[in-house]
Amino acid sequence: MACRCRRPRGAGEAIIYRPGEEIAMTQHPMLADGRWIAEFREQYDAWFTDARPLIEAHQYPTAFKNYPFPAFTETPWTPLTRSLAEVRLGVLSTAGLYRKGVNAPFTDTVEGDPRIVEIPSDADPVQLDIAHSHLPEDFIRADMSMVLPLEPLRALVHERRIGEIAPRLFSVVGYRTRAHDVAEQTATAIAAAMADDGVMLGLIVPV
Protein backbone atom coordinates (compact mmCIF):
# COMPACT_ATOMS: atom_id res chain seq x y z
CA MET A 1 0.00 0.00 0.00
CA ALA A 2 2.09 2.86 -1.21
CA CYS A 3 -0.02 5.30 -3.16
CA ARG A 4 1.50 8.75 -3.03
CA CYS A 5 -1.84 10.15 -4.24
CA ARG A 6 -0.28 13.12 -5.99
CA ARG A 7 -0.18 13.93 -9.64
CA PRO A 8 3.41 13.09 -10.56
CA ARG A 9 3.75 15.41 -13.52
CA GLY A 10 3.05 18.96 -14.53
CA ALA A 11 -0.38 20.26 -15.46
CA GLY A 12 -1.30 19.85 -19.09
CA GLU A 13 1.03 16.94 -19.79
CA ALA A 14 -1.10 14.24 -21.31
CA ILE A 15 -0.46 10.54 -21.08
CA ILE A 16 -1.85 8.33 -23.80
CA TYR A 17 -3.21 4.95 -22.77
CA ARG A 18 -4.48 2.17 -24.94
CA PRO A 19 -7.66 1.23 -23.10
CA GLY A 20 -7.65 -2.35 -21.95
CA GLU A 21 -4.12 -2.89 -23.18
CA GLU A 22 -0.93 -1.54 -21.73
CA ILE A 23 0.37 1.66 -20.24
CA ALA A 24 3.01 3.36 -22.31
CA MET A 25 6.36 3.38 -20.53
CA THR A 26 6.89 7.11 -20.94
CA GLN A 27 9.02 8.91 -18.41
CA HIS A 28 7.32 10.55 -15.43
CA PRO A 29 9.02 12.39 -12.60
CA MET A 30 9.81 10.13 -9.66
CA LEU A 31 8.57 11.38 -6.30
CA ALA A 32 10.21 8.76 -4.12
CA ASP A 33 13.80 8.88 -2.90
CA GLY A 34 15.96 7.90 -5.85
CA ARG A 35 19.41 8.42 -4.36
CA TRP A 36 20.14 4.70 -4.58
CA ILE A 37 19.72 4.56 -8.34
CA ALA A 38 23.12 5.85 -9.46
CA GLU A 39 25.03 3.35 -7.32
CA PHE A 40 22.67 0.55 -8.25
CA ARG A 41 23.08 1.28 -11.93
CA GLU A 42 26.86 1.10 -11.58
CA GLN A 43 26.71 -2.25 -9.81
CA TYR A 44 23.97 -3.77 -11.91
CA ASP A 45 25.85 -4.32 -15.14
CA ALA A 46 28.71 -6.12 -13.40
CA TRP A 47 26.26 -8.29 -11.49
CA PHE A 48 24.23 -9.10 -14.58
CA THR A 49 27.28 -10.16 -16.56
CA ASP A 50 27.95 -12.87 -13.99
CA ALA A 51 24.33 -13.65 -13.20
CA ARG A 52 22.92 -13.99 -16.67
CA PRO A 53 24.20 -17.50 -17.41
CA LEU A 54 23.11 -18.62 -13.95
CA ILE A 55 19.59 -17.25 -14.48
CA GLU A 56 19.42 -18.87 -17.88
CA ALA A 57 20.36 -22.14 -16.15
CA HIS A 58 17.63 -21.48 -13.53
CA GLN A 59 20.20 -21.35 -10.75
CA TYR A 60 18.42 -18.49 -9.02
CA PRO A 61 19.84 -18.63 -5.47
CA THR A 62 23.38 -18.50 -6.86
CA ALA A 63 22.51 -15.85 -9.42
CA PHE A 64 20.97 -13.51 -6.84
CA LYS A 65 23.46 -14.14 -4.05
CA ASN A 66 25.35 -10.98 -5.03
CA TYR A 67 22.46 -8.96 -6.40
CA PRO A 68 23.01 -5.28 -5.51
CA PHE A 69 19.78 -4.84 -3.56
CA PRO A 70 18.99 -1.13 -3.21
CA ALA A 71 19.46 0.35 0.24
CA PHE A 72 16.63 2.78 0.86
CA THR A 73 17.17 5.49 3.42
CA GLU A 74 13.62 6.82 3.68
CA THR A 75 10.19 5.41 4.32
CA PRO A 76 7.68 7.27 2.15
CA TRP A 77 4.47 8.34 3.81
CA THR A 78 1.17 9.88 2.78
CA PRO A 79 -1.50 9.98 5.49
CA LEU A 80 -4.85 8.48 4.68
CA THR A 81 -7.22 11.35 5.30
CA ARG A 82 -10.53 9.67 4.47
CA SER A 83 -12.39 6.72 5.85
CA LEU A 84 -12.29 3.48 3.89
CA ALA A 85 -15.95 4.01 3.04
CA GLU A 86 -14.92 7.14 1.12
CA VAL A 87 -11.79 6.02 -0.69
CA ARG A 88 -11.31 4.99 -4.28
CA LEU A 89 -9.05 1.98 -4.15
CA GLY A 90 -6.38 1.17 -6.71
CA VAL A 91 -4.83 -2.28 -6.96
CA LEU A 92 -1.52 -3.43 -8.41
CA SER A 93 -0.83 -7.15 -8.79
CA THR A 94 2.65 -8.49 -9.50
CA ALA A 95 1.35 -11.93 -10.49
CA GLY A 96 1.63 -11.42 -14.24
CA LEU A 97 -2.13 -11.44 -14.77
CA TYR A 98 -3.67 -10.61 -18.12
CA ARG A 99 -6.96 -11.02 -19.95
CA LYS A 100 -7.17 -13.94 -22.32
CA GLY A 101 -7.90 -12.80 -25.85
CA VAL A 102 -7.18 -9.16 -24.99
CA ASN A 103 -3.60 -8.93 -23.73
CA ALA A 104 -0.55 -10.82 -24.85
CA PRO A 105 0.81 -12.99 -22.03
CA PHE A 106 3.87 -11.69 -20.24
CA THR A 107 7.03 -13.16 -21.68
CA ASP A 108 9.66 -15.08 -19.76
CA THR A 109 12.87 -13.08 -20.12
CA VAL A 110 16.12 -13.06 -18.17
CA GLU A 111 15.54 -9.56 -16.80
CA GLY A 112 11.74 -9.78 -16.57
CA ASP A 113 9.02 -8.47 -18.89
CA PRO A 114 8.63 -4.72 -18.21
CA ARG A 115 5.08 -4.36 -19.53
CA ILE A 116 2.19 -2.97 -17.50
CA VAL A 117 -1.20 -4.47 -18.27
CA GLU A 118 -4.39 -2.81 -17.19
CA ILE A 119 -7.40 -4.87 -16.18
CA PRO A 120 -10.83 -3.22 -16.00
CA SER A 121 -12.14 -3.46 -12.48
CA ASP A 122 -15.37 -4.98 -13.79
CA ALA A 123 -13.51 -7.73 -15.65
CA ASP A 124 -14.93 -11.22 -15.45
CA PRO A 125 -12.52 -13.32 -13.33
CA VAL A 126 -12.80 -16.17 -15.83
CA GLN A 127 -11.13 -13.90 -18.38
CA LEU A 128 -7.94 -13.77 -16.33
CA ASP A 129 -4.89 -15.89 -16.85
CA ILE A 130 -1.38 -15.81 -15.47
CA ALA A 131 2.02 -15.75 -17.18
CA HIS A 132 4.74 -15.67 -14.52
CA SER A 133 7.32 -18.41 -14.73
CA HIS A 134 8.61 -17.67 -11.22
CA LEU A 135 5.30 -18.64 -9.65
CA PRO A 136 3.32 -21.89 -9.40
CA GLU A 137 1.12 -20.92 -12.34
CA ASP A 138 -1.10 -23.99 -12.43
CA PHE A 139 -1.78 -23.74 -8.71
CA ILE A 140 -2.77 -20.06 -9.01
CA ARG A 141 -4.79 -20.69 -12.16
CA ALA A 142 -7.07 -22.93 -10.11
CA ASP A 143 -8.34 -19.87 -8.22
CA MET A 144 -7.18 -16.42 -9.31
CA SER A 145 -8.84 -14.96 -6.22
CA MET A 146 -5.74 -16.03 -4.29
CA VAL A 147 -3.82 -13.24 -6.02
CA LEU A 148 -6.60 -10.86 -7.13
CA PRO A 149 -9.82 -11.26 -5.08
CA LEU A 150 -12.20 -9.46 -7.43
CA GLU A 151 -15.40 -10.87 -5.95
CA PRO A 152 -14.49 -9.97 -2.34
CA LEU A 153 -13.45 -6.51 -3.52
CA ARG A 154 -16.80 -5.97 -5.18
CA ALA A 155 -18.61 -7.28 -2.11
CA LEU A 156 -16.84 -4.74 0.10
CA VAL A 157 -17.92 -1.95 -2.23
CA HIS A 158 -21.48 -3.27 -2.35
CA GLU A 159 -21.57 -3.30 1.45
CA ARG A 160 -20.05 0.19 1.54
CA ARG A 161 -17.02 -0.97 3.51
CA ILE A 162 -14.88 0.74 0.87
CA GLY A 163 -15.97 3.57 -1.37
CA GLU A 164 -15.20 2.23 -4.82
CA ILE A 165 -12.65 0.43 -6.92
CA ALA A 166 -10.72 2.45 -9.49
CA PRO A 167 -11.86 1.78 -13.06
CA ARG A 168 -8.74 -0.18 -13.90
CA LEU A 169 -6.40 -2.40 -11.96
CA PHE A 170 -2.78 -2.91 -12.94
CA SER A 171 -0.75 -6.03 -13.50
CA VAL A 172 2.98 -6.54 -13.84
CA VAL A 173 5.42 -9.39 -13.47
CA GLY A 174 7.10 -9.09 -10.08
CA TYR A 175 10.28 -10.68 -11.36
CA ARG A 176 12.32 -7.71 -12.59
CA THR A 177 16.06 -7.49 -12.16
CA ARG A 178 16.40 -3.91 -13.43
CA ALA A 179 15.25 -2.21 -10.23
CA HIS A 180 16.22 1.21 -11.56
CA ASP A 181 13.85 0.77 -14.50
CA VAL A 182 11.09 -0.36 -12.14
CA ALA A 183 11.56 2.78 -10.04
CA GLU A 184 12.02 5.26 -12.87
CA GLN A 185 9.59 3.86 -15.45
CA THR A 186 7.19 1.23 -14.16
CA ALA A 187 6.32 2.70 -10.77
CA THR A 188 6.04 6.23 -12.08
CA ALA A 189 3.79 5.20 -14.98
CA ILE A 190 1.47 3.28 -12.65
CA ALA A 191 1.45 6.14 -10.13
CA ALA A 192 0.52 8.58 -12.90
CA ALA A 193 -2.26 6.31 -14.12
CA MET A 194 -3.64 5.85 -10.62
CA ALA A 195 -3.53 9.60 -10.05
CA ASP A 196 -5.44 10.10 -13.30
CA ASP A 197 -8.02 7.60 -12.01
CA GLY A 198 -8.41 9.49 -8.74
CA VAL A 199 -7.01 6.68 -6.61
CA MET A 200 -6.78 7.62 -2.94
CA LEU A 201 -5.43 4.35 -1.55
CA GLY A 202 -3.26 1.86 -3.39
CA LEU A 203 -3.00 -1.82 -2.54
CA ILE A 204 0.05 -3.64 -3.86
CA VAL A 205 -0.42 -7.39 -3.99
CA PRO A 206 2.95 -9.07 -4.48
CA VAL A 207 3.24 -12.80 -4.72
Place this chain on the structure above:
Amino acid sequence: MANFTARMERIRPPRWVHVRFPRGAMFGEPGNRAKHRRVLEDTLQAAATIAEPGGKIELPYRWEASPVVFRDRRITEGP
Protein backbone atom coordinates in the same frame (compact mmCIF):
# COMPACT_ATOMS: atom_id res chain seq x y z
CA MET B 1 0.82 -6.74 1.90
CA ALA B 2 3.61 -9.28 1.81
CA ASN B 3 4.71 -12.69 3.02
CA PHE B 4 8.44 -11.92 3.06
CA THR B 5 9.45 -9.92 6.14
CA ALA B 6 13.15 -9.46 5.36
CA ARG B 7 12.40 -8.13 1.91
CA MET B 8 9.82 -5.66 3.19
CA GLU B 9 12.19 -4.37 5.85
CA ARG B 10 14.64 -3.67 3.05
CA ILE B 11 12.04 -2.05 0.79
CA ARG B 12 10.64 0.13 3.60
CA PRO B 13 7.02 0.48 2.42
CA PRO B 14 4.86 3.18 3.99
CA ARG B 15 2.60 0.62 5.67
CA TRP B 16 2.08 -3.08 5.26
CA VAL B 17 0.51 -6.26 6.55
CA HIS B 18 2.30 -9.56 6.92
CA VAL B 19 0.45 -12.65 5.74
CA ARG B 20 1.85 -16.09 6.53
CA PHE B 21 0.82 -17.70 3.27
CA PRO B 22 2.94 -19.37 0.61
CA ARG B 23 4.08 -17.87 -2.64
CA GLY B 24 1.18 -17.35 -5.00
CA ALA B 25 -1.59 -17.31 -2.41
CA MET B 26 -1.58 -13.96 -0.65
CA PHE B 27 -5.25 -14.21 0.34
CA GLY B 28 -5.33 -17.83 1.45
CA GLU B 29 -6.25 -21.24 0.14
CA PRO B 30 -7.90 -21.80 -3.25
CA GLY B 31 -11.66 -21.65 -3.05
CA ASN B 32 -11.75 -20.17 0.45
CA ARG B 33 -13.66 -16.99 -0.40
CA ALA B 34 -14.48 -16.27 3.22
CA LYS B 35 -10.79 -16.15 4.10
CA HIS B 36 -9.93 -14.16 0.99
CA ARG B 37 -12.46 -11.60 2.09
CA ARG B 38 -11.24 -11.48 5.71
CA VAL B 39 -7.62 -11.05 4.62
CA LEU B 40 -8.59 -8.33 2.15
CA GLU B 41 -10.74 -6.45 4.63
CA ASP B 42 -8.13 -6.69 7.39
CA THR B 43 -5.47 -5.49 4.97
CA LEU B 44 -7.48 -2.45 3.94
CA GLN B 45 -8.40 -1.74 7.54
CA ALA B 46 -4.69 -1.72 8.34
CA ALA B 47 -4.29 1.21 5.95
CA ALA B 48 -6.66 3.18 8.13
CA THR B 49 -5.12 1.96 11.39
CA ILE B 50 -1.38 2.32 10.79
CA ALA B 51 -0.41 5.84 11.76
CA GLU B 52 3.39 5.81 11.48
CA PRO B 53 5.65 5.40 8.43
CA GLY B 54 6.75 1.81 8.08
CA GLY B 55 3.99 0.51 10.34
CA LYS B 56 3.20 -3.19 10.08
CA ILE B 57 0.29 -5.35 11.18
CA GLU B 58 0.62 -9.10 11.50
CA LEU B 59 -2.47 -10.91 10.27
CA PRO B 60 -3.38 -13.99 12.32
CA TYR B 61 -4.31 -16.32 9.49
CA ARG B 62 -2.47 -19.52 8.67
CA TRP B 63 -2.37 -21.80 5.66
CA GLU B 64 -4.99 -24.53 6.01
CA ALA B 65 -4.36 -26.71 2.97
CA SER B 66 -1.68 -28.95 1.54
CA PRO B 67 1.68 -27.27 0.95
CA VAL B 68 2.18 -25.52 -2.35
CA VAL B 69 4.76 -27.40 -4.38
CA PHE B 70 7.07 -25.18 -6.39
CA ARG B 71 10.59 -25.89 -7.68
CA ASP B 72 10.80 -29.08 -5.61
CA ARG B 73 9.88 -27.27 -2.41
CA ARG B 74 6.75 -27.71 -0.30
CA ILE B 75 5.69 -24.28 0.96
CA THR B 76 3.16 -23.33 3.63
CA GLU B 77 4.26 -19.76 4.33
CA GLY B 78 6.64 -17.09 3.12
CA PRO B 79 10.39 -16.98 3.81
